[in-house]
Amino acid sequence: xxxxxxxxxxxxxxxxxxxxxxxxxxxxxxxxxxxxxxxxxxxxxxxxxxxxxxxxxxxxxxxxxxxxxxxxxxxxxxxxxxxxxxxxxxxxxxxxxxxxxxxxxxxxxxxxxxxxxxxxxxxxxxxxxxxxxxxxxxxxxxxxxxxxxxxxxxxxxxxxxxxxxxxxxxxxxxxxxxxxxxxxxxxxxxxxxxxxxxxxxxxxxxxxxxxxxxxxxxxxxxxxxxxxxxxxxxxxxxxxxxxxxxxxxxxxxxxxxxxxxxxxxxxxxxxxxxxxxxxxxxxxxxxxxxxxxxxxxxxxxxxxxxxxxxxxxxxxxxxxxxxxxxxxxxxxxxxxxxxxxxxxxxxxxxxxxxxxxxxxxxxxxxxxxxxxxxxxxxxxxxxxxxxxxxxxxxxxxxxxxxxxxxxxxxxx
Amino acid sequence: xxxxxxxxxxxxxxxxxxxxxxxxxxxxxxxxxxxxxxxxxxxxxxxxxxxxxxxxxxxxxxxxxxxxxxxxxxxxxxxxxxxxxxxxxxxxxxxxxx
Numbered sequence: 294x295x296x297x298x299x300x301x302x303x304x305x306x307x308x309x310x311x312x313x314x315x316x317x318x319x320x321x322x323x324x325x326x327x328x329x330x331x332x333x334x335x336x337x338x339x340x341x342x343x344x345x346x347x348x349x350x351x352x353x354x355x356x357x358x359x360x361x362x363x364x365x366x367x368x369x370x371x372x373x374x375x376x377x378x379x380x381x382x383x384x385x386x387x388x389x390x391x392x393x394x395x396x397x398x399x400x401x402x403x404x405x406x407x408x409x410x411x412x413x414x415x416x417x418x419x420x421x422x423x424x425x426x427x428x429x430x431x432x433x434x435x436x437x438x439x440x441x442x443x444x445x446x447x448x449x450x451x452x453x454x455x456x457x458x459x460x461x462x463x464x465x466x467x468x469x470x471x472x473x474x475x476x477x478x479x480x481x482x483x484x485x486x487x488x489x490x491x492x493x494x495x496x497x498x499x500x501x502x503x504x505x506x507x508x509x510x511x512x513x514x515x516x517x518x519x520x521x522x523x524x525x526x527x528x529x530x531x532x533x534x535x536x537x538x539x540x541x542x543x544x545x546x547x548x549x550x551x552x553x554x555x556x557x558x559x560x561x562x563x564x565x566x567x568x569x570x571x572x573x574x575x576x577x578x579x580x581x582x583x584x585x586x587x588x589x590x591x592x593x594x595x596x597x598x599x600x601x602x603x604x605x606x607x608x609x610x611x612x613x614x615x616x617x618x619x620x621x622x623x624x625x626x627x628x629x630x631x632x633x634x635x636x637x638x639x640x641x642x643x644x645x646x647x648x649x650x651x652x653x654x655x656x657x658x659x660x661x662x663x664x665x666x667x668x669x670x671x672x673x674x675x676x677x678x679x680x681x682x683x684x685x686x687x688x689x690x691x692x693x694x695x696x697x698x699x700x701x702x703x704x705x
Numbered sequence: 706x707x708x709x710x711x712x713x714x715x716x717x718x719x720x721x722x723x724x725x726x727x728x729x730x731x732x733x734x735x736x737x738x739x740x741x742x743x744x745x746x747x748x749x750x751x752x753x754x755x756x757x758x759x760x761x762x763x764x765x766x767x768x769x770x771x772x773x774x775x776x777x778x779x780x781x782x783x784x785x786x787x788x789x790x791x792x793x794x795x796x797x798x799x800x801x802x803x
Contacts (some may be wrong), residue, residue, distance in 0.1 A: 531751035542747035545775075590724035593753040593776050598707070600720060633747050689747040690740045 312482050313358075319492060322518040323351045325672055326510050327525060328497050328533060330354030331363040332473070332658065333650050334525035335480035336665020337672065338489045344666075345673035348488035351519075353512060355496035359477030362527045365595075365627030366658040367550050367574065367584040368473045369563055371408045373435045373465040375424050375700040378683040379636065380431045382663060385680060387467050389662035397479035401471045402577060406562050408468025409438075409446060413457040413568030420699050421463040434466035449559050454611035457568045468563055470574060473658055480665070500536045500647070507537070507647045521646035521672060528593070528628025530651035539643045542689045543630045543652055546587035547594070549601050551624035553616065555579030564612065567699075571608035581616060583609045587629055587655065595626040629654045634694035635701040639668060639681045648672060649686060656701055707778075711762045712769045712785045725759030727751075728770060731794070755781065 301307075325341060327334045330352045341347040354360075370390050372383035394401050412418045421437055428435035440452055443462045452459040481491055492514070499511035500522075509518045524533045534541045556579050565572030570586045585605040588598070602624060610617045631654040632638060638652035650668050653660070667678040677685070683695050707719040727749055732741045750756070753776045760771050760783070770789065772782040 531749070532753065535750070535752055540744075540748045540750060542749070544749055544751050591751070591775060592778055594778055596778070600706075690743040692739070692743065 312478065313485050313491060316492065317490065319351070319495070319512070319514050319517055320490075323490075324349040324520045326350075326517060326519040326522040327352045328510070328522060329361075329525040329527070330358045330477075330481070330491055330493065331361050331525060331527065332359065332477045332480065332661040333363075333527075333653070333664055333668075334523070335359075335477055335484055335491070336661050337523055337525065337650065337668045338491075339480045339484040339487075340666045340669035341673060342484055342487035342489050345669060347673055350484075350489045351517065352484070352489065352491045353495045353497055353510070354491070354493045357493050358481055358491065359474055362627040362629070362653075362657060363473055363477045365548075365550070365625055366473055366655075367572065367582050368470045368658060369408065369572070369574070370403075370469040370471060370659045371465055371563075372433050372467055372659075373408070373410070373424055373428050373463060373700065374697055375420070375427060376636075376695050376697060377427060377431065378695050379697050379700070380427055380433060382680055382684075383659060384431055384433055384467075386660050386663035387469070389666065390469065390471060390659075393471075393476065393479060393662060397483055399475065399479045399482065401475040401479055403469060403471040404577060405467070405469040406574075407446075408465040408563040408565070409443065410463040410465070411443070411459050411564070411566040411568070412461045412463070413459060413566070415460070417567050418461050421461065424463060424700060428465070436464050438462045438464045446562055447560065447564060449613055449615070450564065451612055451614055454569065457611075470563060470576070476658075476661055480661075497533065497536070500533070502537060502644055502647075506645045521648065523648040523650055523668060523672060525650040525668075527651075527653055527657060528630050530630045530649075534642070534649075534651070537642070537644050537647055541630075541638065541649075541651060541686070542632055543638070544591050545593060545628050546590070546631055547592050547596075547626040548584070548587045548629045548655055549597055549605065549624065549626045550582065550584040551602065551605070552576075552583070552622050553581040553619040554622050556581065556619060560613075566608070566612060569608040569611060571605060571612065573609055573612060580622065581613075581619065587631060588626075593628060595628060597624055597626050631655075633689070635697040636695040637664070637684050638686050639664060639684045640671060640677050640686065642686060654701070656697075709760070709771070709780055710783050711765075711767065712783055713767045714762055714765055717762065721762060721764055723761040723763050725761050725768065728757040728759060728789075734796070 338352050372387045374380045425435045496513045501509040528545045560575040563574040632652040642649045667681045670678050708716045
């Protein structure tokens, strides 16, 4: 190794490391077409190539790689959900996240900081108790803590914000963050290495369905035939489903977030408040990220509104009053595909060889690895993995929703 | 500040209004099957472009309809439900089916 390094150091020519091969022409047919090159789509491609040996795969992206909600989420990783189905699924995702940097040979800057959710009402305290017990049952590290413990964890937090004093906290030691772009890049690089083609600026315009089966996908760069296809397009899920001829139990709302200038480290855990509809974390660069609930009405435009920004900042300042002096650096919005029960839709669709990775609302990033892995298994084997069976589209018609509203809405 | 024109109260701040979902035909709750009812309750077109939807002016509890472009957030037109509904919609279903 030292000799190779010396040789490399003395060489007059340094080989470029190619992360992604330059764009090629679309082939006329693929075994699997994945629509959407965000974290989810790329993860499915990677697990298909890595574990199932399926490499005649094209990932089609209308804009650029990881440029949608993968780049817009606030990078929270946690598994302290309420239902057994949710806790098992997201718990597995957290376990996969921990090893991603090794698997990619690329640092996703996974940082296990713990996540603290604040309760401001007795009803929330009761819900927290239930979540803590369900989590413990499935091996997660989640417990109730009192105000003294909260003060020790986050000394700068205001425990008496106006009309909503903090009563207790839900401490989730498995809570973490990672660099969301790196997750997409890591999957893309490893998938491309194994022969997966990633086509950016390739918009799917039509899905050609014949006799209940998808036969081809028409894009702005030509038509490709496919053995099967997966849609992983977040906020635009209903648009693609519409092209395939069915509707989804999804409504698309913008979600707004923002980030301050970098400041000295003061906040280690990720803090979120169920009552103030606000969550706050400090990135490894020192910037403070705020996020809140979705907009009050549906929209397909990622513009921002002053009203929502104002109320979000007001709540953030109630939690950390000294942040009133910080300057905002950036603000943005993403389009989230919200489901009625705040759980995702994964699995089969009304079209035989067309699979759904949708309904990810505000909880998509944290599920990237496990969703990719299980969806790849479904595509490769045709069997629905047990872990995602409860999230089937049919659960709405069967009235078997997986209610995660309390553990999801505005607390990420 | 975004303004919406309420057919009853005139122009008001958008924060006074609550979104009430897409306008869609309700199946007869007594006669339809579970799938039809689930389809009505949970499923939506959710397409970008001009849509007709229900809105509530919260301070006066007044429900009305609006045409809105979900790509640009332009409110094109608001109108009273009477313009579409000629008669009262009855929600009574009689005995629940077992």
